[in-house]
Amino acid sequence: MSSIVVPLHAIAHGRAGDKGNRSNISVIVYDEALYGLVCEQVTEERVLKIFSHRGASQVRRYELPNLLALNFVIDDALEGGVNASLNIDGHGKTLSFLLLGELTVKLSRSQLPDGSPYVS
Amino acid sequence: MGKVFIGCGAGFSGDRFDAASAVVDTLARCDGERFLIFEVLAERTLAIAQRLRLNNPDAGYSPYLDAYLEPILKKAKTHKIRIVSNLGAANPVAAAKRVHAIAREQKIDDVKVAVVLGDDLLGVYGPEEIQKLPTLEGISLGDREIIAANVYLGAQSIADALALNVDVVLVGRTTDAALTLGPLLHVHQWPTDDWDRLAQGTLAGHLLECGGQVTGAYFADPGFKEVPNLAEVGFPIAEIDATGDLVISKADHTGGLVSKATVxxxxxxxxxxxxxxxxxxxxxxxxxxKLQDLAADRVRVSGARGKPPPPTLKVTVSVDGGWLGEGEITYAGPNALARAELAAAVIWRRSQILGIQEPxxxxIFGTGAVxxxxxxxxxxxxxxxxxGEYRVRAAIRSVHKKTAQQIADEVQSLYCSGPAAGxxxxxxxxxxxxTASVLVAPDMVIPHVRVELVSA
Structure with missing residues (x-):
């Protein structure tokens, strides 16, 4: 079975919220069968690395298997938060798609949804 | 006791003004106690409202009150759909008077309005007492001008206001979820230590408080997450019975969707x-x-659990935050990136020449700037x-308006003094x-909280 490396966006969705200089980003898998794989591969360490250029200091991951979801709480990723940030997106609302786009997962091609643009 | 139906007409200050109408039409057909909430009060919105009230004692409620209530007040009154909202902002009494004025203009008889007061700590304590409180962010409030200091009240005072048999309850700062939990406490008479049911009611409020964000808005990702008719997304309705059983649906004949994923x-x-x-x-x-699909656009939400609240209440303190200066200019076509990069370098150099010290x-938008x-x-x-097409944006924060203006002006000057074709x-x-958050003991706040009827 051939494996493929794809952005997390191929198999999961999510939403970002903010409180102060702390961001939270949910990661929710579309296919129940892939929840375990995402738990295994989408670790606190890997998420922290994606936000390191923003000054992120710590990531905490919460598992919600009933909801097929993970919740990541990322400290100090908002460049001071909406009070202080010079980023036009001071709330970090777009950061869910930074995570979904930059973090990759390895899986077999057959695990991707039919017609996924990530198959090629 | 039957079901309670709670619809949401707005999820933030500036949310779509005509969304509530379809919610009201749907609620009018529901068999049970019906409520309509509007959540319009972000932390900064309240601080701005407080400033307005200082300049004019009749101002300081949401500037959008008319826009949200005028289209639906008559229908809501006719169908006994009670309105609960934080449109009161920094001045719930003035907001209530405005509701009476709208009722007069629209010839709606006998509209009763109650307000919840006491969230405004500046009404009770001096700024010097508030400045001394330690902030959760670890920053000192020092001697910065305090614009607003409001405590997040819970649901009980909203329930108390509804017990006065009013049509409209206007509050300032409460938790967003309290706008939903208040009506549930009032109708279902849940004991205030029935933690699991309070948890279900709070979760219902959390799901409603951002309006369309639970019904397919802020969700669409074409090719991955499709949402029908996003332009007419229906706002949510929660149905909650006395046991805490919770179903999320949305206004009839609207776009959007309610699914396990949106919830x-x-x-x-x-x-x-x-x-x-x-x-x-x-x-x-x-x-x-746990989530369960019941039918199209109907999801049951069960299993929220509760335990006692923390021993302290949260206060948001708003202080003067200085000035933000921004300027933007676009470069397009061949070699646009290099021209945008040059423009950025010119702005950096100009800020040095002007002696600007602030960060x-x-x-360059188009390069993943956010x-x-x-x-x-x-x-x-x-x-x-x-x-391609790239947009340069410069931004600076300063306590001096002049510095903020200088950076905005430097971008403007690129029209004639920058790279080609900006x-x-x-x-x-x-x-x-x-804003900063501080925690206070409830006995510093609760004795000052009161419910008042505001007469026409």
Missing amino acids: TEQILYEMHDPGNYLTPDVTLNVTDV LRVD HDNDMSARRQKQKIPAD GGVRQYVSQQVS
């Missing part, structure tokens, strides 16, 4: 530890929540197409509000 995104929105979501009414635990940020950091570290490393300059110089 899950909203459950976790702005939630940190899912086992300990703190409110003044209950500490909510969503880790065992400056210069973005995901980048203040020094554009990712842009420097990435391969970016030379041709266009579409926009400048923004805006006064900012900073």
Whole structure:
């Protein structure tokens, strides 16, 4: 079975919220069968690395298997938060798609949804 | 006791003004107690309202009160749909008077309005007492001008106001979820230590409080997450019975969708530890929540658990945040990236020449700027197409309006003094509000909380 490396966006969705200089980003898998794989591969360490250029200091991951979801709480990723940030997106609302786009997962091609643009 | 139906007409200040109408039409057909909430009060919105009230004692409620209530007040009154909202902002009494004025203009008889007062700590304590409180962010409030200090009240005072048999309850700062939990406490008479039912009610409020964010808005990702008729997305309605059974649906004959995926995104929105979501009414635990598709656009939400709330109440303190200056200009076509990079370099150099000390940020939109950091570290490393369309944006914060204006002006001057063919300059110089959170003992606040009927 051939494996493929794809952005997390191929198999999961999510939403970002903010409180102060702390961001939270949910990661929710579309296919129940892939929840375990995402738990295994989408670790606190890997998420922290994606936000390191923003000054992120710590990531905490919460598992919600009933909801097929993970919740990541990322400290100090908002460049001071909406009070202080010079980023036009001071709330970090777009950061869910930074995570979904930059973090990759390895899986077999057959695990991707039919017609996924990530198959090629 | 039967079901309670609670619809949401707005999820933030500036949300779509005509969304509530379809919610009211749907609620009118529901068999049970019906409520309509509007959540329009962000932290900064309240601080701005407080400033308005200081200048004019009849101002300081939501500037959008008319826009939200005028289209639906008559229908709501006719169908006994009671309105609960934080449109009161910094001045719920003035807001109530305005509701009476709308009722007169529209010839709606006998509209009863109650307000909840006492969230405004500046009404009770001097700024010097508030400045001394330690902030959760660890920053000192020092001697900064305090614009507003409002405590997040819980649901009980809203329930008390509804007990006066009113049509409209207007509040200032409460938790967003209290707008929903208040009506539930009033109708179902849940004991205030029935933690699991308070948790279900709080979760219902959390799901409603952002309006369309639970019904397919802020969700669509074409090719991955499709949402029908987003332009007419229907706002949500929660049905909650006395046991706490909760179903999320939406206004009839509208766009959008309610699915397990839309509900899950909203459950976790702005939630940190899912086992300990703190409110003044209950500490909510969503880790065992289960979702069940009942029918199209109907999702049952069960399994929220509760435990006692924290011993302190949260206060948002708003202080003067200085000035934000921004300027933007676009470069397009062949070699646009190089011209945008040159423009950015010119702005950096100009800020040095002008002796500006404050941190400056210069973005190039089209290169992943919002995901980048203040020094554009990712842009420097990435391969970016030379041709295309790029927008340069400079931003600075300063306590001096002049400095903020200078940076905005430097971008404007690129029209004639920058690289070739820059266009579409926009400048923004805006006064900012900073917020911090402090925790206070309930006995500092609760004795001052009161419910008042406001007569026409």
